[in-house]
Amino acid sequence: MNILIASFAVFIMLAGIGVVGFTYYSTNVVLPQDTTPPLASTIYASDTKTVIAKVGAQNREFVTIKDIPQWVQDAVAAAEDRNFYRHSGVDYKGIARAAWNNLTGGDKQGASTITQQYARNAYDNLNQDTYARKVKEAILASKLNDRYDKPTIMQHYLNIVYFGRGAYGIQAAAQTYFGKPAKNLTVAEAAVLAALIKQPEPTATHKGYDPAINPGAALDRWNYVIGGMIAEGWLDANGKPPHPTEYPKTIKKPNARGVGVDFGINTPYGNVINYVAQEMRDMKLCTDNEAEVTDAKPLCSQALSKGGYRITTTLNDKMQQAALEAAQRATKGSELYGQPKNLMAALVAIDPKTGRVLAYYGGDNGTGTDYAGKNYDNGVVTGGHSPGSSFKIYTLAAALDAGKSIDSRWKGKAFTPEGVKFRVSNAGTDNPSCGDSCTLEKSTLLSLNVPFYYVTQDIGPDKVVAMARQAGITTMWQTDTNPQKAHDLTKEDPKDLAPSPFYHVVGYGQYPITVLDHANGVATFANQGKYNKAHFVKLVEKQDQDTGKWRKLGGEKLDPRGGQQRIKKDVVADVTSVLEKYPAQVNRRLDDGRKAAEKTGTWELNEKSPEDNGDAWMIGYTPQVATAVWVGNVKDRKKIEDKNGNKISGARMPGAIFQRFMNDALKGKEELDFPPAAHVGDPNSGNGEAPPPQVPPGCPNPLNPFCPPENGNGNGNGNGGDTTIPGFPTNPGPGGGGGGGGGLLPTTPPRQTY
Template structure:
């Protein structure tokens, strides 16, 4: 900032040599410190002398009091020797007078003690000054801006630091705004503004509380960089001493830049550049006048005025800043009015969808491992937001419908692409209730899911799906494996044994090929958990995570051993060159061609006619494997499609038994619900989803009705899924209505508005449910996207998507659902 800016800040006067004045003030402070030390030592010696005098007795004091009592009144004669006695008393001066006046002595003592205490505090504060810049700024978690696989920003985390401003980056109106509202005499004082302190004290006294602070920008800068934030007199004294020192060593422009680069502006933004990027999506040098005024107004109360949470308060404060700039002559009244009339648009990332936090926790650790460098970073992840929303909705809907009856309290889901990219991750029922990620952190027994490694090993060693073994009672050492139904089928081919998950056959195979060979196969496919060399390992007695098991099955599909499961595509910092880019996969050994083909056929047999029949998807080849542990404590299904691999686990956090939930039950159903709609979304790219905030419906329009089948009018609301037209009751297709407050809200929304209903082409045969429109928008989609109802089990895909969006945004009834 040049002399012209200084002149504007001071109303046209040339700036004084404040650095010279500050150096003189700093030197005077050092002399003051030495003199205060001498004074304190003298005061200590005087106190010692008074103590010794008190120990000698109180005779002189009593004699003085007696003489005072004997003093004659008006008209009384004075003894001849009285004048001679008075002379030595007067000679003793002020101490004698104090001795004659004990009340005055006590008052003097009451005044002297606080002054001595204050002097002592000033001396100790000066002698214990910390070094300039010695405060360790807590960087906190560095800021992460998180993007989905298509570039959409969906989350931010950590503390934003931005770029350090230079004098060339500082817009004049930004400097003027800060100076006007925080320290209008910044260019006129030398660190401590006595006039400003008196003005603040007077206004606070009139206002009956703290309404204005007296700290200068220099004092605030040294507090941020050299002191702690405790509110004590000692810290304020040290703040003043350090402000004098800073002014003697730094220019005004350097102090202002240091302050702007350090101050907190709310919403995790430290420094003006971080605040500009956080709130307006631009660097500080590109700020407009109204934006600069809004940011300048935040530093006094950043947490309360952050525009992301209190835009109205931030706008009112910005208006105050503009008026103050007018008063200081920084801008004209016309410029202030023009700035107030401009629309300020925030460009902040949306609130993080709650369900994505499981994935974000994992990604934050990956970023630290892959690019552990200081500064804010942007992370392009592998997450597909549409599939993520779909996965959350499918899991929640299934648990809501069957969880209580089947005593299943939790579920997790992981979807991987063929190359290992994590497309969706559900770590539990509700992140806000529990941050424990059951997809990556929970280790549970895999049950029959582990048989993949047993059969792969057997196929590699010469067995085939046509090989026949006998299902019979088996004893291996002290272990006797049992089948789930406690029956034996006799001679069966391996393809049938795998499809029906016959335990005795898997135990015999593992014993034949050797448990160490089975462990080696699991390791080659990426299983890192501890795998004990015991016969029961063949039936999944080892504890593993859902992610590593899903990764292993994906390795079979992709023919890569091991296949890496990853969630980060790229990491970018402030420089043009990215900090990290996920490398192309290196050449890795795969399975023998025949072995892989036999394994894929066996997986498909499980779904076609085995324990995984509930996972069938019409028109799509699907393979997979079920897994169920003892007493139904864990239920698994990992399924393979041509495009992705999806793993599902269902169980309870306390390891309690479920009500006969097997891998072919809820897990297979969750897989089917997810895959049959996820494949369609992947085929057409990113699907447009409804937004509850904008009440935007899904892009599916109802089929035109046959002539005469249309029903229109202003309906009455029975519940959010049921309307009445002149006595005729209409059910909305795919909506399970809610009554109470939600129905009353819908009634207010529909008041005096025409609704047109026609038969829906997606309605099941014989269903009387209709598709209804209002102003061209699908009414059922509007209701579900706003959280006004639940979607029924037979709801079309667009209505299910609308419900999932409401769930993720916790709109309407989902706000109270926990």
């Protein structure tokens, strides 16, 4: 009875084959012209070797048949279709054999050839397990066989088939399981991958053939593949490789973070991917208009996930790791590790001479808030943080550009401006050591607000906004709206923005900016006033699928002049000469006496808690690297304190992050100096009082009638609690006898912690 049933089944199957043949010639089944599957894009660090992300609906990299060894092709044929080189797309003998075995209780078999499997995976509506699907699949397979030769069909198949662990195609599989390209696979490794195709992942009824999950079945399947290669004459024959005798031992373990779909989005590199996508849009490599879509210009929303691009970024892998080690909470030993959970840090480092972003940390993934850049939510642009005194570098430059001098003197005592309700004061003191005779240099080093308010009032707040724009600040938020309103400084005239909505307090950093913009502005100072736009993409390439070669589509365009001269060199030289003295001021000097220009900044939590900080910054630069560091809150605005309850100022946690990052980033690089001060401007251009009388040489001396009497305050006036600055009075306190000492600080101080 079984034999009769089986014979009838074979008859029905053969009749079906006849139907397939009739249908083939009597219907018009059109083959799609573009059978290229969606390809993941791979994003590299600047060394072109370190993969920082893969983006795509499927982890797939295209590879041409010439880069797939013959033994890899043969292993796949031995596993899936041993008649591949002999049949015409559909294996009718195989169909009959499978039917016989399935109906007589033999090994349950499928009958799809490699060509049919390719048709099923490549074309829509071929995944339903119906007779109609099988007929159409067979027709497509036959027509594919007519259109393409066997190597081309094998190439198509090996670029689309799934190997498990999120790897689609032989190239991704070779990297996922063995950490190498397909062209370097051995015979034994090829057999491992070929064995996976039948069932790469476990189901409820079978554990599959992944050696990490089901090693016994994987070995049996591997032996089956090797045996088939020998039987077909693909191994051990004349001119063919010998068969392997040992199962590979170098198979990589499955990656828990899910290499494959959007690998990189959920890491600190995720925000970088967002910038890469935007720069591709700016390069016009993609479009947001569906009517403009072509093979060469896909939709921007799909470009990275389906286009198969190879993108080299500007990120320096060593510096990026240094940024994470210093600023990322999740990294053990970082400055935020073990600190209160409301705290968040952001860091951006830029090469001043090119604008290349060397390191970027704005958060732990690309789907949440980017604390270093702009965020877009229902048409609202957010992302700025009040820079506080770190913004004074732009105010100082604007003052010098307007003819003021770093030696000009300004009033420093707290006051209430005419016509306003708020009081302008200095952090920590209403009456600084310099009183109403504070030079711009000393005002900068002591982070005094009052002199900078007067300066802004004198030159006009629009000049400060304009200088910030020239340096690289593209967006600034006004703070008297809810939500805060973002202003694009590249499109709006500073004269229309100041004094409203950006009032004179812009001079000391009330209005929020992004960490990326601040780093770009600082980089302009590091580059002697020459501006280079911060960017993330060095090179975009796409593979030619006929030749397998990569061709350039776009990339960075560096200014041959080293940048656009936006700020006068002499102005920058004077600003830098002041900021060079700041590292000793806050005990954040770099290793080995390396010259650096630095500035801190903080901004109050809110009007009700002016003594508490809500933002803290450290910015700075050497000629090679410009860096901005911000510390603030993850979500809701709270006062920022460390785990010991200490108030976080710019010199504390941001300063520690900055110092640590810069030392690591610059290790081994040449120690370069800055140009000397140019001493531009008029020293008599301020509104402050004349300086106190100069003390004659040789004083104090009770026998010298020209010496002023000693007042018990050591070397002069106290500085109102400010930290020691070389060349300025120390803080000995009232009374006492003798000076505050002095002496040189060690060249390489230990890193300050808290």
